[in-house]
Amino acid sequence: MTETLLVDVRDGVALVTLNRPQARNALSPDLAHGLSSALRRLDADNAVRVIVLTGADPAFCAGLDLKSLAADGPAYLEAIRESNCIRLVGELATPVIGAVNGAAFTGGFEIALGCDFLIASDRANFADTHARVGVLPGGGMTVRLPDRVGPGWARRMSFTGDVVDADLALRIGLVTEVVAHDDLVGRALEVARRIADTDGQMLRSVKQIYDAGWDATTGPALAVEGEMATATTPDWDALESNRRNVMASNRAQL
Template identity: 40%
Template sequence: MTEVLLEKPFDFVALLRINRPEAKNALNGEVRRQMAGHMAALGDDPAVRVIVMTGNQEAFAAGADIKDMAEVGAIELMQRNNHLLWRAIANCPKPVIAAVNGYAWGGGCELVMHADIIVAGENASFSQPEVKVGIMPGAGGTQRLTRAVGKFKAMLMLMTGQPVSGTEAGQMGLASLVVPDGEVLDKALEIARTISRMPPVAIAQIKEVLLAGQDASLDAALLLERKAFQLLFASADQKEGMKAFIEKRKPTYEGK
């Protein structure tokens, strides 16, 4: 079985589906490797402008595969270099949208937080339950969660392991948008299609500057923004966009 399915639902949009329904889409090594490989390839593919990742109605991903970890030693775990697989997702230059139904627990929640936009079902379930099996998050859960929801909400989730619903995640800032469960993927693809029609160079600069500026001083972040803004005036897409606006027509962006 292919653990991660690749689909092309629209022009310029790629859809990645985690495909381990028998294990509630738990993230074993093969899922991580395939997801990292797809992200690297799609990030380099000019025919792809937006990536959506999802699971199924029961689970986005119900955590790491505990059977794959229970007896492993510290050195073997270190030598697996799983952080390099996660880095391939974090470093993807294209916008990544997570469409979340059901469980997004442990590594699944961490994978969701690698996305740029999160569309959650009202009854989705977000959790970092690692403490319940004697460990802690190891793929960004303590860091990305804190940046998303703040210290006090993060501490509560991390130290109790208790889940929050999709509705609660939206209220906390852990989801961009919360919709009825049956509309999650459609809404994520709608957003992806909208973004895919925007100028790719500008979208890439928005993502790069936002992420680079998060942990910089305000002055440094504003400098990054200003230089990226100026750079975009060298693009053909800027000329096309402004010309189309003046001529009252829809622009056609080529990513140049």
């Protein structure tokens, strides 16, 4: 069986690759729990100074596995919530670079937003399709996205579900740079090695200061999002129709 997650640690840099390419790296329960376990382990390892998170081509992460969501409903959502993999990325003490190689949609977009900053392939694109699928965001989308791109673009993306390509993502501040697809991982690792040259404890302290300031202003909003997402039960009858429509749209855009 193919491993759903690949981890390679060298010289203080951990390269973590979501590896369900046939499903565009959608979050199966196995992948979600594997990602959480790996991130916690790497975060506890003082020898790891920076994490690079990417996906196996052609996508970064398509978010929730819509087939599993439609088939297993509450059980699937509970497995994803239990793993906490979507929110966990933004809670790590270790700096995280997102190397976005393709589509980062919905839950996958939230994972990307949890990274400290993003470097994108020229094939990268981003979309928030929570409303179209019929599931409320619970991984920080409504707080992290406006923090990156401002409230106007954030609401536009969440209300419309429109796809933002790499060039537009750069213009609105969602990513810090765009590189040729084949150069993406090499560029992200190059930046990661520059970060890893810094004293590890100093890195964590600087990140802690950034996070403390951010948490002081956004903590209540994150709590409200989490409570609403947990309290709201999706309409399972409508979900199957939404799933088919979104999957058809995704196939045309991923």
